[in-house]
Amino acid sequence: MVLKFYSVPYAAAGCGLVAMVLVEKQIPFELVVVDMSKGDHKTPEYIAKHPFGQVPMIDDDGFIVYESRAICRYLAEKYADQGTPLIPTSIPAKAMFEQAASIELATFFPLVLKIAMESVYKARRNLPIDEAVLAQAKTDLAAKLDVYEVILGTQKYLGGNEFTLADLFHLAYTPSLIKEGHNVMADRGPNVTRWWNDISSRPSWVKLQAEGIKSVM
Structure with missing residues (x-):
């Protein structure tokens, strides 16, 4: 299953950080655009995954992670062997x-x-x-x-x-x-x-x- 990235479609704030890690680490993903002007982030379905109702969020084959810095760390460590090294190992x-x-x-x-x-x-x-x-x-x-x-x-x-x-x-x-x-x-x-x-x-x-x-x- 391809990683799903719930985000606004432009690279700014926390969404921009996660998007940059995805690019730097060469990670395939599916962008799920969250239209915050329409309240997509406050629907019961979304809140069930992200209790604070914010972006960004990822769904990695059923494993949900939110908060941009936490997502970045997760991706950098899970995909440590590909793309740009973003967290040292020593x-x-x-x-x-x-x-x-x-x-x-x-x-x-x-x-x-x-x-x-x-x-x-x-x-x-x-x-x-x-x-x-x-x-x-x-x-x-x-x-x-x-x-x-x-x-x-x-x-x-x-x-x-x-x-x-x-x-x-x-x-x-x-x-x-x-x-x-x-x-x-x-x-x-x-x-x-x-x-x-x-x-x-x-x-x-x-x-x-x-x-x-x-x-x-």
């Missing part, structure tokens, strides 16, 4: 990977999400933007990226010298923010700039942005 390298993934989740992602919610999502709903909150979030993120600059001065990627999920996870909201005029990666140090240009120009990501998510069977 204990020291895996520890460095987990450290980097924790940094993204606890340090980078909350601030990017705050910027997105305070700017893009409020603007789309014609809600007043708290400019002070937005400015502070951007300042805080810049300070975190200053630390990234130091880390990336000694290694190519956030978890070491190989591209991993820890780098890939940074693509959840940041590209969308940049498209909306909030280039939080601009005017950073040379190491952060090099790293960001590297991960955001990977062929898998560029293809997904240009073509959207399509089934590969």
Whole structure:
């Protein structure tokens, strides 16, 4: 049975992360488009599989996994022997990977999400933007990226010298923010700039942005 990927058809947020892993790992899948504007994600049938009624979700021959980072880890480990290695196997390298993934989740992602919610999502709903909150979030993120600059001065990627999920996870909201005029990666140090240009120009990501998510069977 081909893996079923429940997602919106465009590569953004968590759906984009999972789609990129599917492409990087060369995993055949069937795209099941979830039309959230019609409430597809809140039907009893969908809630029975994903109790929070969100996307993305996968059905791997009856085995259900939701939450994008959990799905990415599952796919990277199940298909470890094909495509791009995304999780190291040695204990020291895996520890460095987990450290980097924790940094993204606890340090980078909350601030990017705050910027997105305070700017893009409020603007789309014609809600007043708290400019002070937005400015502070951007300042805080810049300070975190200053630390990234130091880390990336000694290694190519956030978890070491190989591209991993820890780098890939940074693509959840940041590209969308940049498209909306909030280039939080601009005017950073040379190491952060090099790293960001590297991960955001990977062929898998560029293809997904240009073509959207399509089934590969």
